[in-house]
Amino acid sequence: MAVLELNGLSWSVGAAAIVDGVDLAVGEGEFVAVIGPNGAGKTSLFNLLSGIARPTGGTIRLDGADITSLPPHRRARRGVGRTFQSSSVFPTMTVAQHVALAARAAGAGRAAEDGRGVRAVLERVRLGHRAGDLAAGLSHGDKRKLELAMLLAPTLGAASGGPRLMLLDEPMAGVAAEEVGELTGVIRALHRTEGRTVLMVEHHMDVLLGLADRVAVMHHGTLLAVGTPDAVMADPAVQEAYVGEEL
Numbered sequence: 600m601a602v603l604e605l606n607g608l609s610w611s612v613g614a615a616a617i618v619d620g621v622d623l624a625v626g627e628g629e630f631v632a633v634i635g636p637n638g639a640g641k642t643s644l645f646n647l648l649s650g651i652a653r654p655t656g657g658t659i660r661l662d663g664a665d666i667t668s669l670p671p672h673r674r675a676r677r678g679v680g681r682t683f684q685s686s687s688v689f690p691t692m693t694v695a696q697h698v699a700l701a702a703r704a705a706g707a708g709r710a711a712e713d714g715r716g717v718r719a720v721l722e723r724v725r726l727g728h729r730a731g732d733l734a735a736g737l738s739h740g741d742k743r744k745l746e747l748a749m750l751l752a753p754t755l756g757a758a759s760g761g762p763r764l765m766l767l768d769e770p771m772a773g774v775a776a777e778e779v780g781e782l783t784g785v786i787r788a789l790h791r792t793e794g795r796t797v798l799m800v801e802h803h804m805d806v807l808l809g810l811a812d813r814v815a816v817m818h819h820g821t822l823l824a825v826g827t828p829d830a831v832m833a834d835p836a837v838q839e840a841y842v843g844e845e846l
């Protein structure tokens with residue numbers, strides 16, 4: 600059964616169809632990249648999936664259950680974890696405190712008091728050595744890793760715990776070129792080693808090609824093409840959609 604299943608998912612604001620009849624099924628452990636020209640509706644799609652925006656049509660299923668009208672915190676409890684395009688860390692808190700806070704916010708209070716559990720989560724994103732440092736001193740790449748650790752935090756106790764579905768919105772945004780490879784490696788490990796299901800918006804094609812099982816191309820709110828990276832890149836309709844933009 601698909602972890603995530605979208606049927607006719609739509610979101611209109613006034614007369615503007617911003618997400619328009621999207622059908623997509625994402626399998627267990629699959630990595631699907633969402634690409635598309637600026638304004639195609641990628642972030643809006645993620646807002647619908649995380650519950651920040653309410654669809655005006657269609658359904659969203661997680662492990663077969665209809666979550667279309669659940670608020671964001673109830674989706675999070677069911678295992679939908681999301682990172683945002685702009686980095687969201689608190690400069691005056693330590694790296695470890697962020698993870699403990701995320702665990703507490705998710706109701707895993709006891710686990711949050713366990714320093715070893717916090718450390719273990721940080722090791723999974725290769726940030727264990729920065730546990731006691733203030734977030735203010737982290738590079739952009741390390742801030743992104745910390746956000747991933749916060750997604751994994753709700754199940755601190757379990758070695759492989761974490762969300763059923765990770766929604767990553769442009770994780771490479773603002774990250775220095777020399778850190779992209781390292782961050783890609785962390786995301787790859789969460790997917791391949793831990794078997795996590797990932798949906799990721801990303802503009803960097805070189806990053807996607809090494810990660811994604813399938814690529815979904817959005818254009819004017821619709822899904823223009825879904826397939827292997829090679830098939831999608833060779834699709835004339837996709838090339839047409841990107842005229843004037845870098846693919």
Ligand SMILES: Nc1ncnc2c1ncn2[C@@H]1O[C@H](COP(=O)(O)OP(=O)(O)OP(=O)(O)O)[C@@H](O)[C@H]1O
Nearest residue numbers: 612615617635636637638639640641642643644817
């Ligand atoms: N709340 C809103 N009300 C009206 N229009 C909106 C709203 N949110 C987004 N839009 C419009 O919907 C379209 C899609 O926006 P969205 O941010 O989802 O695109 P995107 O594919 O993520 O783009 P980018 O790659 O630039 O981040 C844009 O034209 C945007 O202006």
